[in-house]
Amino acid sequence: MAKLAVVTGARSYIGSAAARSLAARGWEQRTLTNRRGAVGRGALEIPAWPLQFRDRGALGEALSGAQALVSTYWVRYPHFGVDFDLAVENSRILFEAAREAKVDRIVQVSVSNPREDSPLAYYAGKARVERILRELGGSFGIVRPTLVVGEEDILLNNIAWALRRFPLFGMPGSGSYRVQPITLEETGEIIADVVESAEDLTVDAAGPEVLSFEDLVRQVAAAIGRPARIVHLPPWLALAVAKVIGRLKGDVMLTRQEYEGLAAEALVSHEPARGKTAFSAWIREHGRSLGQSYQSEWERHFRDLDLASQRASGPSRK
Ligand SMILES: NC(=O)c1ccc[n+]([C@@H]2O[C@H](COP(=O)([O-])OP(=O)(O)OC[C@H]3O[C@@H](n4cnc5c(N)ncnc54)[C@H](OP(=O)(O)O)[C@@H]3O)[C@@H](O)[C@H]2O)c1
Numbered sequence: 001m002a003k004l005a006v007v008t009g010a011r012s013y014i015g016s017a018a019a020r021s022l023a024a025r026g027w028e029q030r031t032l033t034n035r036r037g038a039v040g041r042g043a044l045e046i047p048a049w050p051l052q053f054r055d056r057g058a059l060g061e062a063l064s065g066a067q068a069l070v071s072t073y074w075v076r077y078p079h080f081g082v083d084f085d086l087a088v089e090n091s092r093i094l095f096e097a098a099r100e101a102k103v104d105r106i107v108q109v110s111v112s113n114p115r116e117d118s119p120l121a122y123y124a125g126k127a128r129v130e131r132i133l134r135e136l137g138g139s140f141g142i143v144r145p146t147l148v149v150g151e152e153d154i155l156l157n158n159i160a161w162a163l164r165r166f167p168l169f170g171m172p173g174s175g176s177y178r179v180q181p182i183t184l185e186e187t188g189e190i191i192a193d194v195v196e197s198a199e200d201l202t203v204d205a206a207g208p209e210v211l212s213f214e215d216l217v218r219q220v221a222a223a224i225g226r227p228a229r230i231v232h233l234p235p236w237l238a239l240a241v242a243k244v245i246g247r248l249k250g251d252v253m254l255t256r257q258e259y260e261g262l263a264a265e266a267l268v269s270h271e272p273a274r275g276k277t278a279f280s281a282w283i284r285e286h287g288r289s290l291g292q293s294y295q296s297e298w299e300r301h302f303r304d305l306d307l308a309s310q311r312a313s314g315p316s317r318k
Contacts, residue, residue: 004029005028005067014072017188017191030047031048032048069095088129108129110142122258142202149279159216163220169217169228172239172263175232182277207276
């Protein structure tokens, strides 16, 4: 009998890679998503249900008959009252619905170095979601990616866009803080490995190369054939510049929390690398087309979102 997995966000970024890896291993799939179209070109056509948290019955229906749930659900920054606390509660609702629907295994896509006592709500929220999953009982896996690089990645693309567009690149702080990128496709493979494992696992998804953020920016510049005229700015000033650019684009380009996570080297793993592709090799091969246009988080995830469907209570939708 075919195995069935429900993957959130299979039309978006990491969910699309998880879906490709699972499909290659013979899994049938459904996705929970609010997108009509796909973010990139590589998303598979799979049956879709709305990613909503109000109607448990509908959520249960979408999950019924599945052996595995892969949750990539999260929010990049708080907006319109959709914040990290709500994302934690929505993750709980999703996990409980999966257990009620007798889904055997739940795999949560988290982030490297989550800590409940982190001053950064993104990382603290992720740690809370992990604890909820562990305490729920039943088979689980947790995959903690570092920085996932792919042609549809917002951060990498917008670094390239800024390098193409402006004569100078404003680096927040020293830029010597390190990152350990992993490719999108290897992240999808690690998620699929964890789905198929019988053990309760928590693993990092990180590539083999650790490099400074400044080096990463310089390699992006080289890949797109632009000079990297980097000016080091006090973080508050770089964030203020990013805020102005973000406003002009109707988006948030870089949040203070994202910068602080970078500066604290939260995107560096402390485990042996599972990914095999070095960032420098990947960017040389795939980086040329990055940054042709600005990639907006707001357009991807907020513009068409039915906000009521993201809250577990309130008047029900027709
Ligand atoms: N990208 C990275 O470099 C990276 C690194 C470390 C950890 N992670 C984690 O990996 C997971 C997947 O990340 P991703 O980059 O693939 O994210 P993504 O493309 O933004 O999608 C994640 C999922 O969350 C949903 N979502 C995103 N923003 C939302 C919002 N404002 N309201 C409601 N739903 C929203 C998406 O819905 P739709 O299906 O409707 O698009 C999708 O199902 C996240 O948990 C993220 O924290 C990512």
